[in-house]
Amino acid sequence: MGRKKKTTMGKQKIEMKKLENEDARHVCFSKRKAGIFSKASELATLCGAEITIVMDSPAGSPYPFGSPTINLVVDRFLSGGLALPTMGTQEACRLSLVQELNHQCMRISNQLDAAKKRRTMLEDRLKALVESNQQVRKVENFEELNPVEFKEMEQFLYGLKEIIHFNIWKNLSGGPSTSNSGKM
Amino acid sequence: MGRKKKTTMGKQKIEMKKLENEDARHVCFSKRKAGIFSKASELATLCGAEITIVMDSPAGSPYPFGSPTINLVVDRFLSGGLALPTMGTQEACRLSLVQELNHQCMRISNQLDAAKKRRTMLEDRLKALVESNQQVRKVENFEELNPVEFKEMEQFLYGLKEIIHFNIWKNLSGGPSTSNSGKM
DNA sequence: TAGACTATGTATAACCA
DNA sequence: TTGGTTATACATAGTCT
Numbered sequence: 001m002g003r004k005k006k007t008t009m010g011k012q013k014i015e016m017k018k019l020e021n022e023d024a025r026h027v028c029f030s031k032r033k034a035g036i037f038s039k040a041s042e043l044a045t046l047c048g049a050e051i052t053i054v055m056d057s058p059a060g061s062p063y064p065f066g067s068p069t070i071n072l073v074v075d076r077f078l079s080g081g082l083a084l085p086t087m088g089t090q091e092a093c094r095l096s097l098v099q100e101l102n103h104q105c106m107r108i109s110n111q112l113d114a115a116k117k118r119r120t121m122l123e124d125r126l127k128a129l130v131e132s133n134q135q136v137r138k139v140e141n142f143e144e145l146n147p148v149e150f151k152e153m154e155q156f157l158y159g160l161k162e163i164i165h166f167n168i169w170k171n172l173s174g175g176p177s178t179s180n181s182g183k184m
Numbered sequence: 185m186g187r188k189k190k191t192t193m194g195k196q197k198i199e200m201k202k203l204e205n206e207d208a209r210h211v212c213f214s215k216r217k218a219g220i221f222s223k224a225s226e227l228a229t230l231c232g233a234e235i236t237i238v239m240d241s242p243a244g245s246p247y248p249f250g251s252p253t254i255n256l257v258v259d260r261f262l263s264g265g266l267a268l269p270t271m272g273t274q275e276a277c278r279l280s281l282v283q284e285l286n287h288q289c290m291r292i293s294n295q296l297d298a299a300k301k302r303r304t305m306l307e308d309r310l311k312a313l314v315e316s317n318q319q320v321r322k323v324e325n326f327e328e329l330n331p332v333e334f335k336e337m338e339q340f341l342y343g344l345k346e347i348i349h350f351n352i353w354k355n356l357s358g359g360p361s362t363s364n365s366g367k368m
Numbered sequence: 369t370a371g372a373c374t375a376t377g378t379a380t381a382a383c384c385a
Numbered sequence: 386t387t388g389g390t391t392a393t394a395c396a397t398a399g400t401c402t
Contacts, residue, residue: 010375011398019230028398029231035396036223040237043220046203047213047242055227056234194392195381214386219379
């Protein structure tokens with residue numbers, strides 16, 4: 001009826017720079033995060049795309065998102081070795097991880113050469129990793145790590161990182177596009 | 185001036201289900217992907233958040249996005265062990281990976297207990313992995329993998345996955361929220 | 369901290385080049 | 386495939402609960 005509407009300012013244009021006010025920053029993150037997750041969900045539905053997102057809030061808390069499943073974030077990391085390259089979202093959605101692996105088993109004969117190379121590389125890297133890890137293990141207390149020993153730990157982590165890096169970006173380096181804001 | 189404007193239909197509401205037409209699907213993916221990446225970039229700037237996204241196009245091509253750097257997708261996988269939890273985007277942007285590690289070194293004394301547990305766990309898992317890997321290595325030709333041997337390879341991959349899984353989701357399980365559309 | 373509200377800014381469906 | 390246009394649907398900044 002004749003209910004008087006309260007009128008507010010409505011959306012204003014804002015400058016694209018870091019919000020100085022901490023509360024505003026948190027609110028903005030929370031709202032926009034929801035918006036992006038929503039958009040991502042829509043895109044996954046409309047186009048059958050697989051999407052994984054991880055956001056760190058300004059406070060440092062991680063917020064993961066995955067469609068069709070949140071485990072895709074992890075699954076992709078192994079898919080480099082034994083992928084089912086053109087499998088659509090709908091099918092993947094219906095298959096458990098184990099079933100997917102069985103599926104891959106059936107398709108592997110088409111990827112033998114690449115798989116062999118990757119496997120050898122993984123094994124070599126893993127062995128090198130374990131050797132450096134042996135050195136690190138001599139240190140009993142983390143508190144006592146001196147700069148040199150920390151360097152070893154660093155090397156260990158770098159090695160692990162290389163394995164992961166290898167699995168993720170192998171297929172991406174020749175991919176269609178690479179977006180990032182900021183340095184590589 | 186009196187220029188007659190061509191009038192189009194403008195944006196129409198669409199039903200939220202998979203687009204049947206393949207061309208429309210590709211166009212939609214391309215445009216919405218750009219939109220989401222743009223939104224993600226804005227969020228990173230406004231809130232100093234760290235964001236990583238990987239999208240698989242309907243055709244199966246991966247499109248990665250990272251802000252402040254695309255390498256964050258990889259970096260997070262190690263950050264579980266030696267994180268710099270509240271470091272903002274702006275600062276991270278200016279630091280190389282090596283500098284970041286040094287930074288972490290300085291802050292590590294605040295995280296000793298958790299770090300020790302994680303390190304032990306990683307080492308145990310890695311050792312178990314290598315043992316199972318030894319078995320796998322007995323197979324000289326990938327072509328000859330029988331179901332049992334493939335099972336071993338599968339175990340090896342699962343083990344690797346667990347390490348990764350552990351690093352990613354350790355902090356998330358108790359985290360503030362977990363979003364996904366579809367099954368876990 | 370999380371949910372409404374509303375006016376406005378922005379993304380995007382349809383169409384064309 | 387990418388880019389431009391228009392009209393509309395949708396997201397969201399500011400504000401109050």
